[in-house]
Structures are given as structure tokens and as C-alpha cells.
């Protein structure tokens with residue numbers, strides 16, 4: 189007999205699988221010229237949560253196959269404040285730049301701060317990290333899963349935009365699986381790696397080692413704390 193997942197995780201998965209497909213609808217739209225290129229911004233309502241999730245759309249995506257898509261989760265400290273603890277801002281900027289160069293593409297900006305645990309808990313996790321926990325253990329110590337993000341709203345948004353299938357820009361195998369589980373056809377993965385800096389090497393190493401992210405850290409070690417194998421494990 190294969191070993192079963194922990195009961196709480198199994199229950200969570202059963203509940204996820206039993207849910208009807210998420211619905212989302214555009215509540216407001218406008219053009220959004222940006223330093224990265226021309227986008228249209230759509231703000232959505234959805235039936236999974238009460239957040240104002242955003243889609244930045246470049247070109248005509250309705251009916252599109254293999255539409256280059258980045259699904260980004262909000263990170264106030266990184267995206268807005270320029271924190272070097274993570275690579276969120278660099279990933280977001282890289283995605284917007286790349287998609288603006290394509291004939292069409294989508295960046296979903298999901299309002300699920302701190303991998304879904306919210307800003308307060310994310311900063312609590314940083315406190316624990318200052319005492320030596322890695323990013324996964326800090327989440328577990330606070331009573332959360334390593335990643336609490338939900339991609340139902342994202343799936344609903346992609347359906348509302350009329351997308352047939354996507355090429356997902358990600359290093360995160362969990363994101364591929366969760367979007368597929370929400371009914372999205374992901375036809376390929378576009379690698380989306382950012383060079384580490386002195387501060388986020390350990391964070392990125394933890395992502396690779398403990399969360400299975402496809403990251404190859406090839407810069408010289410800064411502090412000897414990270415030990416990374418290339419690619420998925």
C-alpha cells in the first residue's frame with residue numbers, strides 16, 4: 189500500500205477536488221500604458237474569495253492557444269518596497285517585459301500576499317527566519333502549509349478572458365499542477381529564473397530544495413548556508 193498523505197492534507201485535497209469550477213467576471217477595465225509596454229488592466233470579481241485580482245493583458249488573447257502567461261502573487265515588500273528577501277519584484281518585472289515583447293500574453297496579479305498567509309503572518313515568518321528557520325519551517329511553525337495559495341480565481345479569470353490554453357512562465361511545479369487541477373490547459377512551461385542576490389540566495393535555495401522549484405543557483409555561494417541540487421527532485 190502506498191503511504192497516504194497526512195489526514196489534514198488529504199481532507200484539504202478532497203475539498204479542493206469537490207469544488208465546482210471557479211467563476212470570475214470582469215468588474216472594470218482600462219488601458220494601462222506602462223514602462224514595460226502597452227497593457228489592458230482588468231479587475232475581477234470571483235466566487236472563491238473577495239479579493240480584487242488583476243489581469244494585465246497584452247494583445248488579443250480571446251480564443252488563444254498557448255498564450256504566454258505569468259501568474260504572480262502579490263508581494264508588497266518585494267513588488268512595491270523593493271525588498272531583497274525574495275525575488276518577486278524581479279520576477280514580475282521580467283514577466284511584464286517578456287510578455288510586452290510577445291504578440292500577446294497575460295500577467296495575472298493575484299492578491300494573495302505571503303503565499304496566501306497575508307502580510308502580518310508573512311512578517312511574523314520573517315521574524316522566525318531571523319531566528320534561523322527557513323521559509324518553509326517558518327510557515328509550518330505558524331500553523332500554515334508551506335504554500336497556501338489557491339489558483340481557483342486565476343483559473344476563472346483565464347476562462348473569463350476566453351483563453352483556450354496557456355504556456356506558463358514559472359519555475360514552480362506546484363503551480364502547474366494546481367492550475368491544471370482547476371481546469372486550465374497548460375500546454376508548456378516557460379522557464380522564469382532570476383539571478384539570486386546576496387540576500388535571497390538562501391530563500392531561493394530553500395525554494396529549490398524543499399518546494400521542488402526548478403532553480404539552478406550557479407552564482408558563487410555567499411555564506412555557505414545553501415546547498416542546492418539543480419532542477420526538480
Ligand SMILES: [Zn+2]
Pocket residue numbers: 263265266267274275276277
Ligand atoms: Zn516576495
